[in-house]
Amino acid sequence: MASSMLSAAPAMDVHNAQIVCKDVSHWFLKSDGTPIQVLDRVSISLEPHSFTSLLGPSGCGKTTLLRVIDGLIRPAVGxxxxxxxxxxxxxxxxxxxxxxxxxxxxxxxQENIRFGCKLVGIPASESLRRANEAIALMGLNGFEHHLPSQLSGGMKQRVGIARALSIHPQFLLMDEPFGALDAQTREVLQIELLKIWEADRKTVVFVTHSLDEAILLSDRIVIMGTRPGHIKAVIDVDLPRPRSDDMRADPVWTNLRRHLWQLLKPEMIEVAG
Incomplete structure (x- = not known):
């Protein structure tokens, strides 16, 4: 059964951690200039080659925390x-x-994927090789010369993932990448992402609203509370790998899902109220 740490700021074991956030707080300004706090003393450490999902209601700061980790936002504190x-x-x-x-x-x-390489200074000849490698990995062969307007939503997202993979990052940060897709396409891409991750085990931080998606993909699930955003619990997913949709009937899965919902439900009610 899953284990959890139910404190606002879980104790960190930073030994060998690949991603460490320590006492991260952040504020945004409303249109009238009033500050609103979106993150409150977020502290967490993530192990190398782990897959971690951030799960919580809208407005709890999941995307802000992801952007802080990426360096797109400088936190006010921490x-x-x-x-x-x-x-x-x-x-x-x-x-x-x-x-x-x-x-x-x-x-x-192909050009969109190569553009990602260009932004980080990868030479043209190497960017072509990497783009073609990522195209094959994401099942885009035959579509490399299509414009976005000629691609389905799922294909566009495959291109977005291929662009990220083409720069060969150590860390892959994913902000609800399947959230806008239909259920069937979403499930297909979840399984493909699992296979890709199993092959090279990048350190992944993945934002989602889906309990089942988090369970399927993750080693660890970070439950975030809201108003302001904070860590409510950290849950280890005690399911063996490789994973598949067939595991949804496993009692460990169903018990974990129930436990996650019990933690999330008060937050959802507060946001809705």
């Missing part, structure tokens, strides 16, 4: 260390996959 170095901005060893694919509409799938 420190973030990734790969042994303090995060001061974006880096080529971290790649972000967004909920919206953010593809350039005038570039083909």
């Amino acid at each position: 420190t973030v260390i990734v790969g042994g170095e303090a995060v001061t901005g974006p880096s080529a060893n971290r790649a972000m996959v967004f909920q919206e694919h953010n593809l350039l509409p005038w570039k083909t799938a």
Whole structure:
């Protein structure tokens, strides 16, 4: 059965940790200039080659925390260390996959992937090799010269993931990458992502609203509370790998899902109220 730590700031074991957030707090300004706190003393450490999901209601700061880890946002308070170095901005060893694919509409799938390489200084000949490698990995052969307007939603997201993988990052940060897809496409891409992750075990942080998606993919699930965003619990997923949809009937899965919902339900009610 899953184990949990039910404190606002779980104790950290930073030995060999690849991602460390320590006492991270952040505020945004409303349109009238009033500050609103979105993260409150978030502390967590993630092990090398682990797959961690951030799970919580809308507005709990999941995306903000992911962007802080990537270096797209500098936290108002606290420190973030990734790969042994303090995060001061974006880096080529971290790649972000967004909920919206953010593809350039005038570039083909291959050109969009190569553009990601160009941004981090990868030479043209190498970017072509990497793009073709990522195209094959994501099952995009035959679509490499299609514009985004000629691709389905699932194919566009495959291109977005391929673009992130092409720079060969140590850390893959994914912000609800399957959230806008239909259920069937989402399940297919979940399994494909699992296979890709099993092959090279990048350190992944994955934002989701789906309990089942978090269970299927993760070694660890971080439950976030809201108003302001904080860590409510950290849950280890005690299911063997490799994983598959067939495990949904496993009592460990069903018990874990029930436990996650018990933790999330009060947060969902508070947001809805």
